[in-house]
Amino acid sequence: MSSSASVIFQERKDQILRKGQGDFDMNCNRESLAGAVSQRACVFCGSRVVLYPIADALHLVHGPIGCAAYTWDIRGALSSGPDLHRLSFSTDLQEKDIIFGGEEKLYRALTELIDRHHPKAAFVYSTCIVGIIGDDLEAVCRKVASEKGIPVLPVQSEGFKGNKREGYGAACKAMFRLMGSGDTSNISPLGINILGDFNLAGEIWIIRGYFDRMGLQTVANITGDGRVEDLQRAHGAALNVVQCSGATMELAKMMKESFDIPFMRVSYFGVEDMAESLYQIARFFEPKAPGIMERTRELVKGELSQLYPRLQEFRRELAGKKAAIYVGGAFKAFSLVKAFRLLGMRVVLVGSQTGTEEDYRELYEITDEGTIIVDDSNPLELSSFLKEKDVDVFVGGVKERPIAYKLGVGFCDHNHERKKPLEGFIGMLNFAREIHSSVMSPVWRFVPRRKAR
Amino acid sequence: MKRADYVSTTNACKLCKPLGACLAFRGIEGAVPMLHGSQGCATYMRRYIISHFREPMDIASSSLGEKHAVYGGGPNLKQGLKNLMTKFGAAMIGVATTCLTETIGDDVPMIIREFRKEMEEAGDGPGLPSLVSVSTPSYSGTHMEGFHAAVGAVVDQLCAGDLLCANSEGKFVNLLPGFLSPADLRHLKEIVADFGLGCVMLPDISETLDGPALEDYEKIPAGGTPISGIKRMGCAAATLEFGRTLEGGATAGMILHKRFGLPLHQSGIPIGLRETDAFFKALEQASGMKTPEKHQSEKGRLVDSYVDAHKYLFGKRAVIYGEEDLVIGLTAFLAEIGIKPVLCASGGRGGRFASCIEHVTAGLLETPPMVEEGADFQKIEELCQELAPDLLVGHSKGYRLSKKLGVPLIRVGFPIHDRFGGQRTLHAGYRGTQMLLDRIVNAVLEKAQEDSAIGYGYM
Numbered sequence: 061m062s063s064s065a066s067v068i069f070q071e072r073k074d075q076i077l078r079k080g081q082g083d084f085d086m087n088c089n090r091e092s093l094a095g096a097v098s099q100r101a102c103v104f105c106g107s108r109v110v111l112y113p114i115a116d117a118l119h120l121v122h123g124p125i126g127c128a129a130y131t132w133d134i135r136g137a138l139s140s141g142p143d144l145h146r147l148s149f150s151t152d153l154q155e156k157d158i159i160f161g162g163e164e165k166l167y168r169a170l171t172e173l174i175d176r177h178h179p180k181a182a183f184v185y186s187t188c189i190v191g192i193i194g195d196d197l198e199a200v201c202r203k204v205a206s207e208k209g210i211p212v213l214p215v216q217s218e219g220f221k222g223n224k225r226e227g228y229g230a231a232c233k234a235m236f237r238l239m240g241s242g243d244t245s246n247i248s249p250l251g252i253n254i255l256g257d258f259n260l261a262g263e264i265w266i267i268r269g270y271f272d273r274m275g276l277q278t279v280a281n282i283t284g285d286g287r288v289e290d291l292q293r294a295h296g297a298a299l300n301v302v303q304c305s306g307a308t309m310e311l312a313k314m315m316k317e318s319f320d321i322p323f324m325r326v327s328y329f330g331v332e333d334m335a336e337s338l339y340q341i342a343r344f345f346e347p348k349a350p351g352i353m354e355r356t357r358e359l360v361k362g363e364l365s366q367l368y369p370r371l372q373e374f375r376r377e378l379a380g381k382k383a384a385i386y387v388g389g390a391f392k393a394f395s396l397v398k399a400f401r402l403l404g405m406r407v408v409l410v411g412s413q414t415g416t417e418e419d420y421r422e423l424y425e426i427t428d429e430g431t432i433i434v435d436d437s438n439p440l441e442l443s444s445f446l447k448e449k450d451v452d453v454f455v456g457g458v459k460e461r462p463i464a465y466k467l468g469v470g471f472c473d474h475n476h477e478r479k480k481p482l483e484g485f486i487g488m489l490n491f492a493r494e495i496h497s498s499v500m501s502p503v504w505r506f507v508p509r510r511k512a513r
Numbered sequence: 514m515k516r517a518d519y520v521s522t523t524n525a526c527k528l529c530k531p532l533g534a535c536l537a538f539r540g541i542e543g544a545v546p547m548l549h550g551s552q553g554c555a556t557y558m559r560r561y562i563i564s565h566f567r568e569p570m571d572i573a574s575s576s577l578g579e580k581h582a583v584y585g586g587g588p589n590l591k592q593g594l595k596n597l598m599t600k601f602g603a604a605m606i607g608v609a610t611t612c613l614t615e616t617i618g619d620d621v622p623m624i625i626r627e628f629r630k631e632m633e634e635a636g637d638g639p640g641l642p643s644l645v646s647v648s649t650p651s652y653s654g655t656h657m658e659g660f661h662a663a664v665g666a667v668v669d670q671l672c673a674g675d676l677l678c679a680n681s682e683g684k685f686v687n688l689l690p691g692f693l694s695p696a697d698l699r700h701l702k703e704i705v706a707d708f709g710l711g712c713v714m715l716p717d718i719s720e721t722l723d724g725p726a727l728e729d730y731e732k733i734p735a736g737g738t739p740i741s742g743i744k745r746m747g748c749a750a751a752t753l754e755f756g757r758t759l760e761g762g763a764t765a766g767m768i769l770h771k772r773f774g775l776p777l778h779q780s781g782i783p784i785g786l787r788e789t790d791a792f793f794k795a796l797e798q799a800s801g802m803k804t805p806e807k808h809q810s811e812k813g814r815l816v817d818s819y820v821d822a823h824k825y826l827f828g829k830r831a832v833i834y835g836e837e838d839l840v841i842g843l844t845a846f847l848a849e850i851g852i853k854p855v856l857c858a859s860g861g862r863g864g865r866f867a868s869c870i871e872h873v874t875a876g877l878l879e880t881p882p883m884v885e886e887g888a889d890f891q892k893i894e895e896l897c898q899e900l901a902p903d904l905l906v907g908h909s910k911g912y913r914l915s916k917k918l919g920v921p922l923i924r925v926g927f928p929i930h931d932r933f934g935g936q937r938t939l940h941a942g943y944r945g946t947q948m949l950l951d952r953i954v955n956a957v958l959e960k961a962q963e964d965s966a967i968g969y970g971y972m
Contacts, residue, residue: 067732069600092552092576095593095600102553124612124651125522125860126529130557132910152522155653158616169521188551188613189652192582220551220613221579439571440600443730458560462569468726508728 067440069093075436077420080429086420088435092223097438099386099459100413102219104187105131106227109476110307111183111215111234112145113137113258114286118179120149122166122197123187127219128152135476137258139285140265144177153189163195170204170212180288181211183234191218211288213237224388225306225414232311235282235291239315242289244296248277249348251297252341253321255312256304257328257483259284260476266484267328270338273359274352276345282308295319299344301326301337306389306414328483329392329491330399331367335360363485371402374492379404381452381499386434386442386460387474390415390423396455396474397426403492408449411437439463447509453499468507470498524890524910526834527860529651532558533659534609535572536692538645540716541667542737543604545597547573549590549621550611565928566695566722566936569734573597573606577613586614587624594628598642601732605643605740607663615650622646643740645670655861657836660692661756661764664715668765671743674772678748685711686799687752687775689765690941691782691838692927695723697941704793704942707807708800713742713749715765723936747773751799753792756838757781757869781873782838783941784949785846786815788873792942811943818947819850822954827851829957830900834858834893834907837866839926839940843906844882845873846946852953853878855900858888890914904956909935921956925949 068076074087092098104121108131111119121128132148139145151169153162166184174182182204186197197214205212213234217227252271257264264284271278279297280290300312300323312323324344326337342356383400385393390412397407410423411434423433432445443463446454454464457475464471472494474482480490504510531548535558538546548555555574562570573596575581575589590608597603610621625644632641647666649659690701698719705712720736746752752775754766760779761767770777778799783792789812793804804812829852833840837859844854857870867884874881883900885892894914905915906923909931915922929935939945958972 067600069596091578092574093592093596094575094589095547095573095596096576097555097571097573098552098576099556100552101556102551105553105557120521124529125525125527125655126532126554126557126651128522129525129528130561132524148524150522150525151520152525153652155650158612158650158652165520172519173521173523188582188611189616192613192616219553220577220582223552439569439730440732447729458563459556462563462567463730465567466569466724466727467730507726 067444069096072096072441075434076441077424077433079424079427079431079433084421084424086417086433086435088415088417088420092436097440098413098436099438100436101224103221103223103227103230104185104217104219106224107185107215107217107231107234108227109135109258110228110231110283113139113283114183114288114291115139115145116142116180116287117144118149118173118177118182119145119185120151120170120173120182121185121187122151122162122190122195123153123185124189125150125152127185127187135258136260136479137284138262139259144179149173158189158193161193161195162190163200166195166197166200167204170200171208174204174208174210179210181213181238183213183215185215185217187217188219191221211238223414228307229310232308232314235311236314238288238291239295240292240319242293242296244293247279247293247296249298250275250345251277251279251299253280253282253294253297253300254278254284255282255300255302255308255323257281257284261478261481263328263481263483263487266481266486270359270484274338274342274355275349276341282311295321297321299324299341301341303327304389304391306391325391327391327395329395329487331364331402331485331488332398333395334483334485334488335364367485367489370489371492374496375402375404377500378492378496381405382408382449383495384409384446384449384451384454386411386437386454386456388413388457390419392474393423394426397423399488399491402488403495405495407431408451409434409445411435443467453495468504468509470495470501470504472498519891522889525860526858526889526893526910528561528656530649530654530656530659530662531609531611531651532561533656533661533692534607534647534649534663536562536656536718537660537663537667537716538605538607538609539570539721540718540737541605541607541743542739543642543733544737545571545573545601545603545606545733547575547593547597547606547608548611549575549586549608549619550577550613552576554611561928564930568722568724568936569730570722582613582617585617586619587627590619590621590624591628591631594644598640603642603733605645607667608644608646609649609659609663610647611649612651615648621648643671655836657692657838657861658863661759664689664765665763665768667715667743668746668768671740672746672769672772673744674747676745676747676773678745682745682748683711684750684800685713686796687746687749687766687769688712688714689752689754690714691755692836693782693941694936694938695719696937696939697945700939700942700944704808705796707805708796708802710750710796710800713746714738715743715746747775749775751776751778751795753778753780753795753799755780755782757841757873758837758863758865760865781845781869782842784842785849785946786812786819786943787849788842788845789941789943789946808943811947815943815947815950818950822950823851825954825957828853829903830855832856832858832893832897832900832902832905834888834905834911835926837861837863837869841866841869841873842940843925844870846949847906848874848877850950854882855902856883856885856893856896858885858893858896860888862887904953921960923949923953923956
């Protein structure tokens with residue numbers, strides 16, 4: 061513990077917790093400390109990642125080039141059809157636009173791009189600078205919408221107005237404006253919207269497959285492999301299932317309030333949470349859909365009977381190994397803790413960029429004694445924790461990868477760049493395989509950390 | 514040919530200014546790059562840079578929120594500086610501004626002066642790191658302007674004019690390489706050392722962004738230009754500065770020339786025979802020594818391989834894109850080996866791109882290639898439809914275009930996000946040129962072999 065003490069800022073001490081040392085007491089959900097090299101992003105980033113997978117919409121970033129350049133094709137969110145979302149559009153504001161205002165340029169850029177690509181809708185993202193120079197995004201969008209006859213939606217995502225979570229909210233507000241306008245006449249009473257899945261590596265297709273087998277109709281993917289028309293009629297669904305704690309919960313709440321659509325939290329990661337999510341949904345529809353429970357049981361049983369024997373092989377070698385988790389939203393961390401347990405591994409460190417007190421309380425409940433729980437961490441802390449706990453594999457995103465690798469620790473990318481689906485029952489197998497292939501690699505024998513022993 | 518002028522930018526062929534400044538600061542020993550702005554900028558740039566180098570890249574941020582945007586970011590900047598001093602033990606902090614702080618009007622040099630004064634009054638003066646600031650509003654110029662501005666700011670703010678030079682220091686040169694790969698920089702240092710010269714290379718990311726496996730995470734990666742060396746730059750025998758578009762500008766080399774009267778050799782990035790010859794000639798002048806045998810042999814082998822390769826390459830049409838100076842260097846080289854550059858494109862708008870391309874291809878091409886400043890991939894793609902290139906040469910963001918066109922992409926420069934070892938790509942010197950040549954010939958051969966049904970065993 062002495063090694064980590066030197067790298068922890070006084071101001072951050074109450075954002076770090078060790079289970080078993082005193083009561084649960086965690087400070088979180090506050091601004092990042094200047095100079096601490098937070099792993100967090102900004103409001104724009106939050107909006108951009110949530111809306112990004114809507115494949116037939118135009119996504120125009122109103123600002124200087126960086127914001128668009130760094131988010132070009134950033135997520136492996138797949139589409140079964142159009143892929144307009146994979147292009148990076150920017151107004152590329154220049155000094156004279158900052159001085160005289162960027163509205164005219166935005167208007168001309170939007171018009172030009174809509175004429176070129178014929179999107180079903182356009183999202184216009186505000187960036188830091190736009191918030192300062194005060195361009196009236198709403199007015200420009202309204203004008204273009206009426207001229208072009210498609211929805212043109214401003215996203216109030218000025219980077220400095222909070223962290224990623226505020227960006228999720230801005231994205232939800234923009235999407236909500238699309239809802240209520242589409243035709244819902246051919247939606248079955250067993251209609252469901254998938255919220256908070258981004259179809260990384262085709263994951264939403266796996267989940268939709270399960271829902272099909274249960275006899276449900278998926279109305280809108282929000283937002284993985286998303287389509288504007290589906291969003292417009294999403295209010296015709298009977299239930300919203302919400303994954304990813306922060307990203308789309310606000311939308312679910314707005315839809316509950318305006319359209320009286322109930323929602324439930326689900327997770328598609330790990331066997332336990334995947335199965336429980338399906339059962340929970342089946343229980344909801346049971347009164348309307350006799351037989352759904354049996355169908356779901358059959359589905360889970362069939363999947364598990366294939367999965368378990370194969371998991372056991374990995375488990376034999378992975379049992380007792382130590383894992384660390386640092387992810388964006390805490391909700392994913394819950395499922396990962398359970399998934400590692402299924403593999404016989406111990407989670408010794410778990411943290412998130414934007415967890416809430418409620419999230420951390422739950423993590424505190426489900427983790428073992430001695431586990432470090434951390435909010436809004438940074439490379440210095442994470443590296444010292446990895447070392448202190450002698451971690452075998454670290455799960456995180458691109459920014460965490462070099463921390464692990466530099467210290468000679470295995471790593472699993474559980475974020476935008478993954479190419480293999482990690483959701484669903486098959487996802488658990490992929491996850492186990494990936495963890496196994498990192499932990500069991502012979503290369504760790506040659507790194508200084510292990511050699512020193 | 515139709516050359517549409519678009520208002521919007523699609524798939525930019527440039528990055529923003531602060532990113533370049535952060536890369537330059539990363540090349541100074543003990544330095545931490547810091548962005549004065551909102552948290553997202555630092556995080557995005559870290560991710561972008563990490564995906565190329567596969568190395569830690571910490572960029573601190575003053576993490577401004579809404580109230581700071583209204584009342585000014587000074588207090589946050591000061592707090593950030595203090596935290597970097599205490600937790601990172603930074604020997605230097607390089608502060609780059611962002612579009613946010615430029616527009617709200619934060620006076621960073623003044624805030625830093627205040628900070629210095631406050632620290633001195635509190636008795637913390639002696640432990641104070643070097644503090645360098647650079648103005649990098651992302652709405653003017655590209656990452657390369659940011660890179661060069663940061664190098665200029667370091668020299669301007671750390672090289673005091675009243676320097677006393679001792680003969681005992683030995684003869685050394687300043688080398689301002691621009692943004693090359695760690696492998697390039699290691700090679701350049703080797704070349705200079707072979708001339709018996711000392712060298713202050715600024716910046717030097719050869720170790721900081723391509724370091725070894727470690728037992729402990731380094732708060733600041735080892736390597737980089739020593740600050741003590743930077744402070745002695747005024748005592749050098751000469752300054753060598755790469756980048757043809759920089760000639761005559763207010764660069765770090767020009768600052769050293771004006772402040773200390775140092776001879777300034779500005780030349781292109783040494784890629785290809787002629788640009789590399791110019792670099793070696795400058796070293797011969799500075800050292801008074803002929804090019805060592807080892808390098809003459811490397812040059813000889815390169816010329817030999819030009820001959821071996823010529824038939825495969827003659828008349829092949831290439832599109833080259835990316836940072837202006839890198840494109841100029843590559844174009845100079847490609848023209849030497851009989852490839853026909855048909856388009857040179859960059860997202861930058863430095864204003865000297867076309868004349869430099871014309872200069873480096875003069876005498877080798879009948880007509881200079883088409884040159885596009887301020888280009889994005891929308892435009893490059895449209896032009897490619899008509900130009901029908903046989904290969905693309907540039908960073909990895911051209912991959913989708915190469916896939917669409919069905920032509921090979923020779924990955925060079927930054928970023929290379931879809932291949933392994935971008936940080937170890939060698940472009941510079943006779944040796945770097947040799948490696949580029951081998952890669953290009955093999956790409957052409959591979960394409961011909963794949964396209965043929967026969968399955969030739971000799972190519």
